[in-house]
Amino acid sequence: MLDGHLVVDRGVFRLDVRLRVAAGEVVALLGPNGAGKTTALRALAGLQPLTAGYLALDGVDLDRPDRRHLVGPEHRRIGVVFQEYLLFPHLSALDNVAFGPRRQGLDKRAARARAADWLDRVGLAGYADRRPRRLSGGQAQRVALARALAVEPTLLLLDEPLAALDARTRLDTRTQLHRHLAAHPGATVLVTHDPLDALALADRLVIVEDGRVVQDGDPATVTTRPRTDYVARLVGLNLYRGEATGRQVRLGPGLVLGTADRVTGDAFVVFPPTAVTLLPEHPGGDVPHAWPATLTGVQRHGDHLRVELSGPVETVADVTPATAARLRLAPGQQLWVVVDPAATRAYPATPPA
Incomplete structure (x- = not known):
């Protein structure tokens, strides 16, 4: 369970978002450019400290500015798939996926065994030795997803995970991603500006504008009962x-x-x-x-x-x-x-x- 009140002051912009995500639930953060979606994701990942509020995962505090308590990104049970995937270019697909488990303390053999299992789950068992430059966009996305899930995260963060793909690859990868998210036992937060990605992948939509939540509900309610012009245009x-x-x-x-x-x-x-x-x-x-x-x-x-x-x-x-x-x-x-x-x-x- 993710429970947070994310408050971040960045000059003239202020993010003030309350967010709760249950285990097994996929929540999509939707909003126009500059709404605060990426700032929220960075705060969840520990890359952007909160100015105020709090962030807890399964009852454990990760960020409490009032107590000067901040858990670093490397110590959070969080997996992240970045928009550009950010695979290590000098490592094979197998070692990219094994990197997280190794950081968690697994020996090389156990980490690589777990990585091989995840590459098999995402349909890339035959690509273990390939480096990122020899992978297609869809293959790189799946390696990035496997790397994020291999650390067995309590919280999975997806930052525009399909934005870099062409239309055909995006359709196929979206279907595969939906299958993996449905099997993920932890909470998932998906940041996107694409309503099709949100509707296909998320159990709940949280609409953010100007750093505030303007609507929160299941896809059917949000799409049939919009409360802002942005949402109305979106649907x-x-x-x-x-x-x-x-x-x-x-x-x-x-x-x-x-x-x-x-x-x-x-x-x-x-x-x-x-x-x-x-x-x-x-x-x-x-x-x-x-x-x-x-x-x-x-x-x-x-x-x-x-x-x-x-x-x-x-x-x-x-x-x-x-x-x-x-x-x-x-x-x-x-x-x-x-x-x-x-x-x-x-x-x-x-x-x-």
């Missing part, structure tokens, strides 16, 4: 905040969204870009969930076109190429946005305690 949803009454959320004067949920009070409301219909003129009649907008950009998005619109609220819509051709979409064009209430969800802005 491809339009997100607004307004005042809810029953099945309607008022976003501003004359701007009301119908929803599939019944909520009262301060609320978030979300809908996917596919819930938006674009019209060249007002749909007619009393349609409160329609508003005028100006087209600001169009990008290809899979089989559709993603349309960015400004207006009373900024909106993103997905339309087919046929619809785009019929509307003759172009930057600066005036359109009407209509949102399907059946595809719109609302939930309280204050998260449950």
